[in-house]
Structure formats: structure tokens, C-alpha cells
Amino acid sequence: MDETYKIIDEPAPTAISRVAVNPVWIFLASLFGGTGIGLVWFAINAFAISSASRKSELLYVLLGLCGTPLIFVILGGLLQGGWLGEGLVPYLHLIITGFQLLIIYVLHLSQHKSYELFSLYGGVGRNGLLVVIALGVLRPQIANLLGDWSALVL
Amino acid sequence: MSDPSDLQVQALMRRASSYLAQSNTPAAIEILKQVLGVNPNLAAPHTLLAFLLLDQNRLHAARHEAALGLELDPESDYSHRGMGAVCVAQRKFKLAREHFQQAITLDPEDPDNRVALADLYNLEGDLKQAKSELQQALVLDPENAESLVALARLCLRQGALGEAARFAKEALEAEPEHAAALVVQGHVHLRQGNLEAARDHAIWVLSTDPSRREALLLMAHVKARSNPFIGLWWRFSVWLGEIGNQRTILVLLGAYLAQRVASLYAHLNGMPMTSDIISYLWLAVCIYSWVGPGLFHNVVKKELESVKLRDF
Numbered sequence: 001m002d003e004t005y006k007i008i009d010e011p012a013p014t015a016i017s018r019v020a021v022n023p024v025w026i027f028l029a030s031l032f033g034g035t036g037i038g039l040v041w042f043a044i045n046a047f048a049i050s051s052a053s054r055k056s057e058l059l060y061v062l063l064g065l066c067g068t069p070l071i072f073v074i075l076g077g078l079l080q081g082g083w084l085g086e087g088l089v090p091y092l093h094l095i096i097t098g099f100q101l102l103i104i105y106v107l108h109l110s111q112h113k114s115y116e117l118f119s120l121y122g123g124v125g126r127n128g129l130l131v132v133i134a135l136g137v138l139r140p141q142i143a144n145l146l147g148d149w150s151a152l153v154l
Numbered sequence: 155m156s157d158p159s160d161l162q163v164q165a166l167m168r169r170a171s172s173y174l175a176q177s178n179t180p181a182a183i184e185i186l187k188q189v190l191g192v193n194p195n196l197a198a199p200h201t202l203l204a205f206l207l208l209d210q211n212r213l214h215a216a217r218h219e220a221a222l223g224l225e226l227d228p229e230s231d232y233s234h235r236g237m238g239a240v241c242v243a244q245r246k247f248k249l250a251r252e253h254f255q256q257a258i259t260l261d262p263e264d265p266d267n268r269v270a271l272a273d274l275y276n277l278e279g280d281l282k283q284a285k286s287e288l289q290q291a292l293v294l295d296p297e298n299a300e301s302l303v304a305l306a307r308l309c310l311r312q313g314a315l316g317e318a319a320r321f322a323k324e325a326l327e328a329e330p331e332h333a334a335a336l337v338v339q340g341h342v343h344l345r346q347g348n349l350e351a352a353r354d355h356a357i358w359v360l361s362t363d364p365s366r367r368e369a370l371l372l373m374a375h376v377k378a379r380s381n382p383f384i385g386l387w388w389r390f391s392v393w394l395g396e397i398g399n400q401r402t403i404l405v406l407l408g409a410y411l412a413q414r415v416a417s418l419y420a421h422l423n424g425m426p427m428t429s430d431i432i433s434y435l436w437l438a439v440c441i442y443s444w445v446g447p448g449l450f451h452n453v454v455k456k457e458l459e460s461v462k463l464r465d466f
Contacts, residue, residue: 004188005190094418101410
């Protein structure tokens with residue numbers, strides 16, 4: 001019997017399956033290394049694990065990448081226009097942190113399911129611990145390299 | 155003379171059923187894939203596959219398979235029951251009710267259709283309707299173990315422990331070793347404070363099927379009750395599981411932001427110690443939520459290892 005039915009969410013092997021990781025490493029990388037780096041990694045991993053919800057994950061990545069600068073612009077505009085007092089600035093940072101956490105948490109939950117399926121069908125994820133540590137250690141240097149953009153990217 | 159592919163399909167379906175009886179979901183799925191490889195136009199294997207995928211929490215694929223089953227045989231009560239189950243998992247209760255009611259219309263004599271509808275009512279909190287459906291299911295088949303177990307679960311939820319125990323016992327008389335009935339009996343013991351008996355019931359089921367989810371849950375409840383430190387995490391985890399992913403995200407994010415705002419407010423208003431205390435408390439919660447699952451799994455794992463050593 002040669003023919004076997006294919007279930008719609010079965011991951012198909014891809015050229016970059018070898019770089020697949022458990023999304024928990026990307027979640028940690030986002031916390032220690034910066035959200036921007038984590039979002040890009042989530043996008044790559046969506047292809048690596050052949051995630052069934054890849055489209056929505058890529059949309060979340062896009063939302064995360066565009067959302068942070070957008071919130072900066074909106075809040076900056078409100079501050080400059082005198083709609084918000086200067087005393088609120090420390091609290092306003094929390095809006096950006098909350099937004100970034102929301103995006104990476106949603107992405108983590110979504111990819112976690114796909115990763116389980118990837119593992120169920122014999123896929124093996126790489127250990128991302130060293131990358132997470134490296135990103136955490138190198139974060140100040142990366143921030144220096146990015147200059148003013150670091151607030152938006154990390 | 156029968157078509158060879160029909161015979162092949164029948165043989166495969168028998169093998170799939172055998173794996174199902176052993177709760178071996180992955181093996182049953184593989185066999186169903188072979189069945190559908192031979193003939194993809196069979197409704198029942200698609201629907202059965204949908205049920206199995208639901209068991210693996212693969213909602214998207216389950217919906218696809220249930221839709222295929224329904225498309226291939228819209229007059230089958232089983233197809234509607236499959237789609238209803240998918241709708242329940244998606245928390246589309248109204249649509250689920252329509253499918254279950256359609257299943258009952260198509261085959262009013264099948265008690266399983268009424269049990270499915272009763273489970274939905276139970277989930278929605280309409281215990282009166284749930285009980286009514288189960289009583290009708292029992293009229294159709296007074297010895298149907300599934301109906302009796304569902305009724306026992308309902309009584310358990312209502313706190314009627316005596317009735318729950320009676321229905322679970324009747325289910326076991328109809329079908330000895332019925333795992334779900336044993337688990338209900340275990341929960342009755344747990345509610346009565348008899349942890350040892352509850353644990354024995356969990357072990358009884360797990361000794362024949364170590365992956366039985368409801369028995370693992372019972373065991374987890376027992377362990378959580380006997381260890382308050384781990385029990386706190388378990389109860390919180392169960393609660394998060396009940397409210398769903400979206401609300402879980404909101405709760406966790408809300409808690410994080412609330413502590414950050416509180417800590418920041420204290421810091422900016424000349425209360426550095428209060429700010430530090432809030433931050434350290436949050437750190438403690440984070441460490442606990444990180445360590446808690448590991449400790450909990452170790453405790454349950456140890457208990458399960460002891461199951462292998464016991465002779466039943």
C-alpha cells in the first residue's frame with residue numbers, strides 16, 4: 001500500500017528544518033535579547049517547523065515590528081501636543097512593554113502547538129540556549145550599534 | 155464478490171478500532187490515514203479522524219476532517235456529531251447544539267447523540283437540560299455505560315456524591331473496568347477526603363492505560379490535595395486551562411503590568427522599599443511558576459513509576 005492520506009496540518013520538511021528550535025528559546029531570546037530579534041527569529045522558525053499557522057504568525061510578526069514604532073509615534077505626538085503630562089512618561093513605557101510581551105506571548109503559544117506537531121512527526125529542534133545567552137550578553141553592544149534605532153528594534 | 159479495496163478498508167478499520175480501544179491515538183491515526191489513502195471518499199473515517207485529532211488538540215485539522223465527513227455524508231448522525239464536537243472545542247456552542255440536535259433528528263435511537271448534547275449542556279452550565287438528555291439516553295439503552303458515566307459526572311458536579319457513586323457503579327456493572335467510571339469513583343472518594351482510595355482508583359486505570367488523561371488528572375488532583383505548595387500551582391494552572399488561551403494571556407499580562415505600575419508608582423512617590431517589595435514578590439511568583447510545574451511533574455512521575463511496580 002503506497003498511498004497514504006495527508007492530514008492538513010502535517011508539517012512538510014523544508015530546506016531550513018535543521019535550524020528549527022523550540023519556540024520557548026525564541027520567547028526567552030525576545031526577553032533577554034530584544035523583541036525585534038525575537039520577532040525575526042519567530043518568522044524564520046515558522047518556516048523551519050513548517051507551522052500550519054504560519055500566515056497568522058507572520059502577520060503577528062509584522063504587527064509587532066510595525067506596532068512598536070507606531071506606538072512611539074502616537075505617544076510622542078500626544079506628549080508634544082500636551083495631551084499627556086510629562087509625569088506619565090515612565091508609565092507610558094509600560095504600554096510598549098505590554099504590547100511587545102503580548103505579541104511574543106501570542107506567537108509563542110501559536111508556535112508551541114506547531115512545534116509539538118513538528119516533533120510528533122520526527123522533527124528535532126536545536127538547543128537555543130547558547131544563542132539566548134549570547135543575545136543577552138551582547139545586547140548592550142547591539143544597542144550601541146543600532147544607536148537611536150535600538151529603542152524601536154530591541 | 156466484494157471489491158478488494160473494500161475488504162482492505164474493512165480490515166484497516168478493524169485495526170484502527172483495536173488501537174482506539176487501547177487508547178493508542180497515534181497508531182489509530184496512522185491506520186485511518188491508510189484507510190483514506192485507499193479510499194478518500196469515505197465519510198466515517200474522516201469523522202473518526204476528526205475525533206482523534208481533537209484528542210491531540212489539533213483543532214484546525216480536526217475541523218477540516220469533520221467538514222469533509224459532513225460533506226461526504228450530510229445525512230449521517232455521526233458526521234454531525236463529529237462536527238458538533240469540533241464546534242464545542244472551538245467554543246462555538248450554538249453551532250455545536252445545532253449539529254447535535256440534527257444528529258438526534260437523523261438517528262433518535264442512538265444514545266450517543268444525546269450524551270453528546272448532554273455534555274454540551276453540562277459545559278454551558280445548563281445542568282437540568284443535561285440531566286434530561288441523559289435520562290432520555292438511558293431510556294433508549296438502560297445499560298449504556300457512557301450515559302451512566304455522564305450522569306455520574308453530572309451528579310458529581312452538582313455535589314450529589316451518593317448518586318454519582320451509584321451511577322458509576324451501575325456503569326461498572328454494565329461494563330467492568332470502564333476507565334471513566336473508575337475515575338468518577340476516584341473523584342467521589344477525593345471529595346469525601348479519602349485520598350488513598352482516590353489514588354488507588356487512578357492507579358487502577360493507569361495500570362492498564364498509563365496515558366489515560368482523566369486518570370492522570372485524578373492523580374494530579376490527589377497530589378495537589380496532599381501537598382499545598384504544589385497544589386496552589388496546580389489549582390492556578392487548572393483555572394488558566396479553564397479560561398482559555400486568550401484570557402490566560404490577558405490575566406498574565408494584566409498581572410505583570412499591574413505590578414509594574416504599582417512598583418513604579420511607589421518608586422516615583424518616595425516609597426522605594428514598597429517598590430522593592432513589590433518587585434521581589436513578583437520575582438517570587440515568577441520563580442514559583444517556573445519551578446512549580448517541574449516539581450509537580452516529578453511528584454506525579456514518581457507515583458506513576460510506582461504503578462509499574464505494583465501487581466494488579
